[in-house]
Amino acid sequence: MNIGNPRALAIRIAFLLLPIAISLAIGAALVIAVGRDPLEVVDALWKGAFKDSRKLGGVVNFWIPLTLVSIGLVVTFRAGLWNIGVEGQMMMGALFASWGAQYIPLDESLAPLLHLILIALAAIGGMFWGAVVGALKIRLGVNEIFGGVALNALVNVISIYLISGPWQPRIGGSAQGTEPFPTPALLPEFSARFPTNLFMIALVIAAFLIVMVMLNATRWGLNLKAVGANMRSALLLGVATERTSMSAFLVCGALAGIAGSYRVLFTFDNLRPLASGGIGFLGLLVVLLLSIRLLWVPLIAFAFAAILTGSTRLQIALQLDSSLAGVLQGLLVLFVILFHGVQEVFFPQTMADDETAEDSVPSVSSVVKEKP
Numbered sequence: 001m002n003i004g005n006p007r008a009l010a011i012r013i014a015f016l017l018l019p020i021a022i023s024l025a026i027g028a029a030l031v032i033a034v035g036r037d038p039l040e041v042v043d044a045l046w047k048g049a050f051k052d053s054r055k056l057g058g059v060v061n062f063w064i065p066l067t068l069v070s071i072g073l074v075v076t077f078r079a080g081l082w083n084i085g086v087e088g089q090m091m092m093g094a095l096f097a098s099w100g101a102q103y104i105p106l107d108e109s110l111a112p113l114l115h116l117i118l119i120a121l122a123a124i125g126g127m128f129w130g131a132v133v134g135a136l137k138i139r140l141g142v143n144e145i146f147g148g149v150a151l152n153a154l155v156n157v158i159s160i161y162l163i164s165g166p167w168q169p170r171i172g173g174s175a176q177g178t179e180p181f182p183t184p185a186l187l188p189e190f191s192a193r194f195p196t197n198l199f200m201i202a203l204v205i206a207a208f209l210i211v212m213v214m215l216n217a218t219r220w221g222l223n224l225k226a227v228g229a230n231m232r233s234a235l236l237l238g239v240a241t242e243r244t245s246m247s248a249f250l251v252c253g254a255l256a257g258i259a260g261s262y263r264v265l266f267t268f269d270n271l272r273p274l275a276s277g278g279i280g281f282l283g284l285l286v287v288l289l290l291s292i293r294l295l296w297v298p299l300i301a302f303a304f305a306a307i308l309t310g311s312t313r314l315q316i317a318l319q320l321d322s323s324l325a326g327v328l329q330g331l332l333v334l335f336v337i338l339f340h341g342v343q344e345v346f347f348p349q350t351m352a353d354d355e356t357a358e359d360s361v362p363s364v365s366s367v368v369k370e371k372p
Helices: 006-033 038-050 053-078 086-103 108-140 144-164 198-217 219-229 231-236 241-267 279-290 294-310 312-318 323-346 355-359 364-368
Strands: none
Touching (some): 006 038, 006 323, 053 086, 053 241, 086 108, 086 144, 108 144, 198 219, 219 241, 231 241
16 A cells, blocks of 8 residues: 555545444444443354354354355456356355265265365356356356346255255155255364364365465466456457456356355255355455455455354344344445445545555446446
């Protein structure tokens, strides 16, 4: 960040802190309005997320798929693409992994190999669904937002059909979920006191580092940036814009598919309707809130995971609906986007030299106007 202009620096800091302060103030007012102390809410959230190692494990289990999805979305946002279909890509990855879990018979001694196969299948499933969004965008001119929303709905219908039809439990048709997957297919817990999977944690870290290098130290990352800045100019400079855009969808789809596999192979142990749990949409909020470097994705995703996991204690301890955490997150993202738009319109000079702009999401104006 350029600190040569103290006034510009002060404006940037103000536009970073004001949305957070206003969101917290409104959240506190809502809590007071229902007769509760805001400090009690903070304490309940903290205990719900960090009271012991088992609670922390629950936070990590939410953090794993959320971080994978958010990393993928940074890639598509770098290319100027609003990949709303990431939720469907998670579900398609979950479907592919569920198929493998049920129909690939491997002995328990070969469980690690089976896990790799299932994760690879999930990545292929997510890539396939991301490629469909990309093809609709590139070949047919269907905006990725509309195509993504339609494909999200379609994959949910497919999952319900499979659960209540070909994959229904032996006790009879049900839309609640398939039978539990065979033990060799399930990702193992590290321990009862810390119930999470260490391999997936390592995979998230590896994905983060690989994508970081690819975005900032390869020609592919430079091409993504060029396409996201101005597709027509990138084409004139010799960038294969269609191939670059499709590659962004494929990378994001692969990561989203792996995130979906974690939900069915660890969190639930079977396939359920809407198994993605809205994590894809939450990943969109994480990236919108960031509007800065990929470096911050794991930290912000962990904060979201902690708030959502800790919010389950609100209903138990304070008789407050756990959706209060969602309200707080929604307020935060709303005000961040609002202030980002205000800064873009009234103080553009404070954004022009911000070195984090290269990793930011598409501008507010690009949401309503397609790039030429």
